[in-house]
Amino acid sequence: MKHVILGVFALLGVIAVGFAQVNPPIEASNPEASPVEAGAEESYEGKVVEIEVGGKSLMDLRRFEVWATTLGRVEKEKARAVVFRIDAREGYLPETEKLMGQVASLSVPSYALIEGKALGAGALLALATRTIYMTPESLIGGAGLLADEDGGDEAERQQRDSLMLAKIRTVAGKQGHAMALIQAMLEASEQQRRFGDLVVPKGTILTLTAQEAVSQVEGKALLAAGQVRDMAELLGEAGLSGAAVVKGAPQPAAAVNTPALAELAEAPGEEAMEEKSQNDLLGKLKEETFEGKLVVLKVGREDLINKQSFRFWRRMLRRAEDEKARAVLFDLDTPGGYAYETKEIMSEITRLKIPCYAFVNENALSAGALMSVATDGIYMSPEGTIGAAGIVSGSGAEIGDMMRKKLHSAFEAQIRSVAEKKGYDPELIRAMMIPEDRDRVFGAVVVRAGELLTLTASEATSLRDGKTLLAKAVVGSIEEIAELEGMEGVPIVRAEATAFENFAWWVSKWSFLLILVGMAAAYAELKAPGFGVGGAISLLAFGMFFFGNYMAGNLANYELVVLFFLGVILVAVELFLIPGTGVTGILGVLCMLGALLLGTVDKIDWSDWKVGDFSGDLLDLLRGPALTLGAGLLGGCILVLLLMRFLPDTPIFRALIAKQELAGGASLDDEAAVAGSGKRVGWTGEALTDLRPSGKAVLSGEEFDVVADGAFISKGAKVRVLEQDGMRIVVGEIDSV
Numbered sequence: 001m002k003h004v005i006l007g008v009f010a011l012l013g014v015i016a017v018g019f020a021q022v023n024p025p026i027e028a029s030n031p032e033a034s035p036v037e038a039g040a041e042e043s044y045e046g047k048v049v050e051i052e053v054g055g056k057s058l059m060d061l062r063r064f065e066v067w068a069t070t071l072g073r074v075e076k077e078k079a080r081a082v083v084f085r086i087d088a089r090e091g092y093l094p095e096t097e098k099l100m101g102q103v104a105s106l107s108v109p110s111y112a113l114i115e116g117k118a119l120g121a122g123a124l125l126a127l128a129t130r131t132i133y134m135t136p137e138s139l140i141g142g143a144g145l146l147a148d149e150d151g152g153d154e155a156e157r158q159q160r161d162s163l164m165l166a167k168i169r170t171v172a173g174k175q176g177h178a179m180a181l182i183q184a185m186l187e188a189s190e191q192q193r194r195f196g197d198l199v200v201p202k203g204t205i206l207t208l209t210a211q212e213a214v215s216q217v218e219g220k221a222l223l224a225a226g227q228v229r230d231m232a233e234l235l236g237e238a239g240l241s242g243a244a245v246v247k248g249a250p251q252p253a254a255a256v257n258t259p260a261l262a263e264l265a266e267a268p269g270e271e272a273m274e275e276k277s278q279n280d281l282l283g284k285l286k287e288e289t290f291e292g293k294l295v296v297l298k299v300g301r302e303d304l305i306n307k308q309s310f311r312f313w314r315r316m317l318r319r320a321e322d323e324k325a326r327a328v329l330f331d332l333d334t335p336g337g338y339a340y341e342t343k344e345i346m347s348e349i350t351r352l353k354i355p356c357y358a359f360v361n362e363n364a365l366s367a368g369a370l371m372s373v374a375t376d377g378i379y380m381s382p383e384g385t386i387g388a389a390g391i392v393s394g395s396g397a398e399i400g401d402m403m404r405k406k407l408h409s410a411f412e413a414q415i416r417s418v419a420e421k422k423g424y425d426p427e428l429i430r431a432m433m434i435p436e437d438r439d440r441v442f443g444a445v446v447v448r449a450g451e452l453l454t455l456t457a458s459e460a461t462s463l464r465d466g467k468t469l470l471a472k473a474v475v476g477s478i479e480e481i482a483e484l485e486g487m488e489g490v491p492i493v494r495a496e497a498t499a500f501e502n503f504a505w506w507v508s509k510w511s512f513l514l515i516l517v518g519m520a521a522a523y524a525e526l527k528a529p530g531f532g533v534g535g536a537i538s539l540l541a542f543g544m545f546f547f548g549n550y551m552a553g554n555l556a557n558y559e560l561v562v563l564f565f566l567g568v569i570l571v572a573v574e575l576f577l578i579p580g581t582g583v584t585g586i587l588g589v590l591c592m593l594g595a596l597l598l599g600t601v602d603k604i605d606w607s608d609w610k611v612g613d614f615s616g617d618l619l620d621l622l623r624g625p626a627l628t629l630g631a632g633l634l635g636g637c638i639l640v641l642l643l644m645r646f647l648p649d650t651p652i653f654r655a656l657i658a659k660q661e662l663a664g665g666a667s668l669d670d671e672a673a674v675a676g677s678g679k680r681v682g683w684t685g686e687a688l689t690d691l692r693p694s695g696k697a698v699l700s701g702e703e704f705d706v707v708a709d710g711a712f713i714s715k716g717a718k719v720r721v722l723e724q725d726g727m728r729i730v731v732g733e734i735d736s737v
Helices: 002-022 035-039 061-076 093-104 121-127 154-175 179-186 231-237 258-264 266-279 307-322 339-350 367-373 401-422 426-433 478-484 499-509 511-527 533-551 558-576 583-599 603-611 618-649 651-656 670-676
Strands: 048-055 081-088 110-119 131-134 139-141 193-195 198-200 207-209 245-247 294-299 327-334 356-365 377-380 385-387 440-442 445-447 454-456 492-494 684-687 694-699 702-708 718-724 729-733
Touching (some): 048 061, 081 121, 081 231, 093 121, 110 121, 110 231, 121 139, 121 154, 154 179, 154 385, 179 193, 294 307, 307 327, 307 339, 307 499, 307 603, 327 367, 327 478, 339 367, 339 401, 356 367, 356 478, 367 385, 367 426, 401 426, 478 492, 499 511, 533 558, 533 583, 603 618, 694 729
Parallel strands (some): 081 110, 294 327, 294 492, 327 356, 356 385, 702 729
Antiparallel strands (some): 139 207, 193 198, 440 445, 684 694, 684 718
16 A cells, blocks of 8 residues: 555656646746846837848747837837838738737837838738838738638638738728728729729739839828838938937747746736735635625636636626626627527626626627627727627538528527617627628728628727717726726726636536546445555545536535435445345435436526526436536446456556455365465355345355355355455355356
């Protein structure tokens, strides 16, 4: 036993060392950078920071990290300006979009110097700057950025393109670029377009030469402020002659200096750590009352594809209502997620008897947009976008036309009902979900044929018939929303999952593994004498099952734990006290199966089903738990069969059990058997009951519980002990031995 325990601890130590190697501390991420070297960086204050974006640098994820750090220093150290020298034709669009947002939000002047070709992602980065300059031979354009792709889901492509155009409209409007010109760069035109003397034929994508980009249209440059030969001439044109120029974003090393990246987010990081230290000590549950407070629920990038998140939000919404919270606010930054679960949480939100609001900070796309529509008011961050709520396949496969029509019909009916109840325009929400083969107009916003609607913050708050199109206002913080809604000074509490709840979600997801391990360990314990490792593992597995599911909000409460252990006791009575009856054993197994089945049922779904509010019948309610139980039982049976085959031959098992068997054909008298090792192997006697296969027998004048070896043995038959392994005495009929 000692050797086994030491082995387990050694294994845990190896695992811990492995995790330490995979996840090294942040302080060790750049061992060559000493504090002296870190402090020797040249200051950006009052200088022009020059950033080179060339070749395939927009396809190097490390460069995006370094650029983000550089722009953070530009803002923090009050640089005079930043200049991007661009000669890039392709790049990663999601990372480029994030970089665009950071560039567009700079308070210092930003410039783009196009020195070769700024196409695709390179063009997007240039458009994020305030002023564009071009060398005489340079080009800028979309080069098919949103061109049709082969394969894939058409609705998913439309959703992605709609989001892309919304992001560009946000940046273009902020930097003063013409939206029609930008859209001509991004996608092929369905009709001929004209920009001054420049004509873009139907079906082509716009790419501008330097001469075309600086041409005048209605007294303004089409896109670029002017042509320059080099960096020095740009500085002269921009009124920055004589300013010191410093290189920013040097070539990234193999390991990026993560402490520098952490410095960029210093303020929120400190707040998060302070909040965690106060509220998350050793995973302690945050049971702070919601009474009279504004409850904030975070909806992050992956939350809408985590089914446990929906269950957590449902519990928090009901708790907020029960504890009479002042209001609930969803803080959204999500690209979307599961459609059916979103539909369910929308119903939960609309049933609330307290106010509920949505803060789009910064994306509420797809399912996130629909979730926002269920609230009483939507607020947008300055860079926020909302929309692109088309239904797509989770696997990326194309959805058939008939199935798509059925899904649209089912979802549109509920969304229309919710939108009308909350005061939103149902046709506007429909334009986010379903593309049509005609243009649709909502005030100043035009949704082109075949596209989905995605709104920027300015578009969502634009006026139509004296009312805002969708959102109430553009705000910069949750506190500002509270002030606008008459809740100034109301305490704000963030309802977040604790370490215990995250552990519970894991247990709930992998409950079948705990059932499997618990079964196999219990079998191993029955094969070993006394109480040992198998019993401890089995108790631990089933204990984690009930505790984890209880913490996850399922029915695994104390009553089910008692029911489970009642089943264990009944099975033990069947095996050791009244073997052969069968009734107590069957009742015990049913008690254990019932406890395991109900333990994974969601508590809220159970309550709704009892009062008739659950959207389905009892079979629908138990389908998921039954699948979990079935998978655990099947896996447990397979593992038990493997243990039956291989466990007796393992060195560990041999060390725990001193097993003796009677050799075939051997015959020992009682005295010899007793004088041997003290075991009962070889003892003879008579069966007091039928052995089916367990029962009672008299052996050498003593009464014992025994198990027949294979065939049925009738009452009164002569028997001999063949095997004893701690928990069992195995006998065989003497005539058959």
